[in-house]
Amino acid sequence: MATLLPFRSAPTPPGLPMADDKYLSIEGIARRYPAPGGGSTTVFENLWLPMRRGEFVCMIGHSGCGKTTVLNILAGLEAPSEGVVIADGREITGPSLDRAVIFQGHALLPWRTVLGNVAYAVSSRWRSAPRAEVEERARRAIATVGLAGAEHKRPAELSGGMKQRVGIARALAIDPKMLLMDEPFSALDALTRGTLQDEVRRICVETGQTVFMITHDVDEAIYLADRIVLMTNGPQAKVAEIVENPLPADRDRAALHHAPGYYALRNHLIDFLVTRSRTFRDDPPAGYDPRHPPVVRPTLSDADATAIAAARRA
Amino acid sequence: MRASLSLRAGLVSALLLLAFLTVWHVAVGGTAKTEAMDPEYAALMGASATTGKSAMPGPLDVAVTIWRHLKDPFYDRGPNDKGLGIQLAYSVGRVALGYLFAVLVAIPIGFLIGMSPLMSRALDPYIQVLKPVSPLAWMPLALYTIKDSGLSAIFVIFICSLWPMLINTAFGVASTRREWLNVARTLEVGPLRRAFTVILPAAAPTILTGMRISIGIAWLVIVAAEMLVGGTGIGYFVWNEWNNLSITNVITSILVIGLVGMVLDQLLARAQRLVTFPE
Ligand SMILES: Nc1ncnc2c1ncn2[C@@H]1O[C@H](COP(=O)(O)OP(=O)(O)O)[C@@H](O)[C@H]1O
């Protein structure tokens, strides 16, 4: 049997330097729907966002601001009313196996087993692969998310967390260049959510996956993201700012709240969600340019400064 | 006492049957008052007039007839005297053929209607108008164009099986969950593979419901159709036995028609269970 590729996208061949810094680039997209009384309502407009290869980006915003729509556009499931999205140097015109989607409602095919669901994705990716190889890849993906032994269960026999693991396995199994996740853990209880966040983080760090994830859980964004995109409320939502996560790359969930910068970041995000997401549209900061949304790195609060000092002494 | 529910239900069923048979037996067994008459006239009038015996057979007469049919279901003594097994085989064969054609037509067209809003709207008026037409109303047209009574019966079965399958397939296909379709789309699954791997399994329980309704209707209609076209089949048998005034055979046929209908329904129910998935 042919050797199996690891779950890792091939490194960019030399000679394609731009691809790394703007691996994915949202360029001025808008989404409008016809309004009931004629005219149109704008869900969001003039959205710009570059993403680097290997980066974990979380998008945060209130319900209805158009996060799912943005993700669907990145997935190629919907087309923007204006603007384009460039992925790996090419405009997105439809869905692609390069961009795997983890759906909010897990979206498993209930008539297939766990193995069948993952194998369906694998055989879609490698159409002429022999059965044995398809199954082998599927089994490995299932083992990666810790579901080995449950291959022959049907989705109805699984807990919510296990279903979402299968969704993750299905996405990973096709060896995508990018993962798109729409509030993947929002329907889970806190304990399961934490475990799955750990798993996703481990897998993404190990494989250097580029991830775009939607969430409205501030702590989830802090734990997982390298950068956090803040969306204002809809309609006419915008990217208010892009927050750089100051926390170190090797994060420990248990010690997260001791990490320097944690409180400053958390307070900044919550402030945004509580007030600024609402007031931003009518009162944007001076010099706001939607094409280059301000990049923010929250300054350390006193509590953080103490924590850093303690860390240095240690 | 929950565990014995089916036992008790069975007991009640048996008691009801016994009561029914008893009432039946007593009702037809009673001798009415008879008048003395000329023996030649009495021979013409038959037993009901001479001994007061009811013309309606009792359960024992029917049992004897059933036993006789069971012993030799496939005898063939000319066009008007064939075994019950042969007649049933004709009917089941016609239903199977007409039904099969209906499946072959209804499921692809149902897919088309379910997947294309344009075709759905374009074909809707025809379906709405043709669906409520009694399948037997097609019979003269079928006889006139096909010029073969057996084929005409098959056509009538085809027509009456068509609509429930067509409508259920279209509905099942159209209500395939968007997220499952999106899964296929993000995996770049082509339209044909998507139809077979996502839409068909998703719609299968609804399609099978339609197929089950259809087989029920087809079995209802075949009896009437065969009464009209004559020649062979269980429907013709019933009508012929009525003309022969053989009420025992008519009652036997009713029982057998019911049993076969039940078996057909149970077959489809089993198929339905096979494709139903828990969510
Ligand atoms: N087909 C549609 N017609 C009109 N408005 C729509 C349609 N689909 C979505 N919307 C609107 O788009 C907005 C954004 O939806 P969505 O992307 O699901 O938001 P989010 O995921 O942030 O909660 C919602 O306010 C919704 O009302």
Ligand SMILES: [Mg+2]
């Ligand atoms: Mg959403």
